Amino acid sequence: MDEHSPIFVISAAAELAGMHPQTLRQYDRIGLVQPSRTRGGSRRYSMRDVVKLREIQHLSNEGVSLEGIRRVLELEDEVTALRTRVRELEGMLADELLQRPGRRVFAAAAHGEVVPLKSGTRASRRDAVVIWRPLDR
Structure with missing residues (x-):
């Protein structure tokens, strides 16, 4: 109710x-x-x-x-x-x-290197850290 x-x-x-x-x-x-x-x-x-x-x-x-x-x-x-x-x-x-094309997403690999990812994909390794930055406002 x-x-x-x-x-x-x-x-x-x-x-x-x-x-x-x-x-x-x-x-x-x-x-x-x-x-x-x-x-x-x-x-x-x-x-x-x-x-x-x-x-x-x-x-x-x-x-x-x-x-x-x-x-x-x-x-x-x-x-x-x-x-x-x-x-x-x-x-x-x-x-x-x-969802805009060109949005860049990066992940940190196990040894600290930066790995670019396509928007909407996940890092392939479980020990990777995904860094997300919202749009500048």
Whole structure:
């Protein structure tokens, strides 16, 4: 079970969020928090939904309108998605830089001499030490 598992009925979610169940129904209608639905149509809230409800309550108490809250939540979701994409791209870039032709990798042989290796290959002897130097940044 994770934070996205739909486990709370509306009354439990409302109690955890410190709200009235009717408020949760209103937020569902206007799209602020859209819980999962059972086959029978009952709402099921996840812990992530409860956290979002608490955030909505905090913003509302600060005087932010429901439309403003919707926009804030939308932007937070976008920032989260963008951060995830940046991490993916950084990983892809690091992989690409390491796989570039011309990257030089060296190993030290048993008697101390330096042995060049092709990128992606291992030293042939178990007693060799591989020296790796990351790209200059």
